[in-house]
Amino acid sequence: MRWGLTVPLTGVPLRDHRDLISELYDLGYTDLWSAEVAGADAFTPLVLASEWDDRLRLGTAVVPVHTRGPAALAMSAAALADLAPGRFVLGIGASSETIVTGWNGIAYDPPLARTRDVLRFLRQAFAGEKVDGSFDSFTINRFRLEKAPDVPPAIMLAALRPQMLRLAAREADGAITNWLSAEDVRQVRAELGPGKELAARIFVCVTEDAEMARNIGRYLIATYLTVPGYAAFHDWLGRADLMKPMREAWSTGNRNAAMAAIPDHLVDALIVHGTPAECQSHINRYIENGLDTPIIATLPTATPLLQTAQSLAPNRRTPLRGD
CATH class of the missing domain: 3.20.20.30 (Luciferase-like domain)
Structure with missing residues (x-):
């Protein structure tokens, strides 16, 4: 491995x-x-x-x-x-x-x-x-x-x-x-x-402070996944509707609203966070798939x-x- x-x-x-x-x-x-x-x-x-x-x-x-x-x-x-x-x-x-x-x-x-x-x-x-x-x-x-x-x-x-x-x-x-x-x-x-x-x-954030990890994750997701190439990637993955509110807010320059529009479950899927053991377990799911x-x-x-x-x-x- x-x-x-x-x-x-x-x-x-x-x-x-x-x-x-x-x-x-x-x-x-x-x-x-x-x-x-x-x-x-x-x-x-x-x-x-x-x-x-x-x-x-x-x-x-x-x-x-x-x-x-x-x-x-x-x-x-x-x-x-x-x-x-x-x-x-x-x-x-x-x-x-x-x-x-x-x-x-x-x-x-x-x-x-x-x-x-x-x-x-x-x-x-x-x-x-x-x-x-x-x-x-x-x-x-x-x-x-x-x-x-x-x-x-x-x-x-x-x-x-x-x-x-x-x-x-x-x-x-x-x-x-x-x-x-x-x-x-x-x-x-x-x-x-x-x-x-x-x-x-x-992306891995080793912390038991889930709120902090999600705030970091929201900033990164709003910054990266509004770029056309990544936006098209997530459309292909089936997230066009889920990400629409974030993209619309970002396009108007409302960065705070864009980050607020990102649900916790999306952050938790794209940003690995928790204790070291929890992070390792999450990473291993990628390998299993x-x-x-x-x-x-x-x-x-x-x-x-x-x-x-x-x-x-x-x-x-x-x-x-x-x-």
């Missing part, structure tokens, strides 16, 4: 992760996965981790396919694959128009075509081939990696809906998803099919996140008070 953690932990400097990362494998973690939004880039935390531990699998969840040129992306991935041969998974995805265009000033090409083309380019580049020619969304002129990875990294796709899940099933090594309940895993797994790895980032790799994203509480990450480990030695 795989058990992953998202790094870096929110608010914890990268340099202060060394002791935690050095003990994660012995605590029962198998994976470290980075993210790339507006904090650390996806590669730097994993480069550091590759030097601090030689047992954990390292993955990006995910690198946007628009914000780096295909060759630059291949070079960064090849360097990390060289540092951690056989232990690196390159997760790529379309990200969002806000990040790609709003923050980076780059045109947001049709996400399915761009993701497919970058995936195909990377396969050729990692195999040591010279890539020369036109894809649907870009043209490459005579590029070859100076040194192709001895062990090409697995490539997984960020996928929320059927088309991207089917692309992952056909051409990638698996799919990475986000913002779903344990019960939603069955629907996503059915679309991806058997034989491909399915990973998901799961077809998830291969849970990627825990710890949410801030009064307990330091380093201690929270330790408390969620399968082989944890020191439970938190109240567990």
Whole structure:
């Protein structure tokens, strides 16, 4: 069974992760996965981790396919694959128009075509081939990696809906998803099919203060699930009517009303909270429903996140008070 953690932990400097990362494998973690939004880039935390531990699998969840040129992306991935041969998974995805265009000033090409083309380019580049020619969304002129990875990294796709899940099933090594309940895993797994790895980032708030956890969850749900890609994902999952009041309030700029419109049962489905044991039990429901790799994203509480990450480990030695 795989058990992953998202790094870096929110608010914890990268340099202060060394002791935690050095003990994660012995605590029962198998994976470290980075993210790339507006904090650390996806590669730097994993480069550091590759030097601090030689047992954990390292993955990006995910690198946007628009914000780096295909060759630059291949070079960064090849360097990390060289540092951690056989232990690196390159997760790529379309990200969002806000990040790609709003923050980076780059045109947001049709996400399915761009993701497919970058995936195909990377396969050729990692195999040591010279890539020369036109894809649907870009043209490459005579590029070859100076040194192709001895062990090409697995490539997984960020996928929320059927088309991207089917692309992952056909051409990638698996799919990475986000913002779903344990019960939603069955629907996503059915679309991806058997034989491909399915990973998901799961937001976890270790606290017995359910009101605090739900308030944190409401803020995150209103912020994320009003983004078009995530909104369409939850429409597909069958939550269009449930989320309509939140979306309508958000669209008028009434953020407080939007958060108030989110029912407790939805927060409890999408945000794992409770004691460490209760959180572990909830995460295990995702696995029972077809998830291969849970990627825990710890949410801030009064307990330091380093201690929270330790408390969620399968082989944890020191439970938190109240567990």
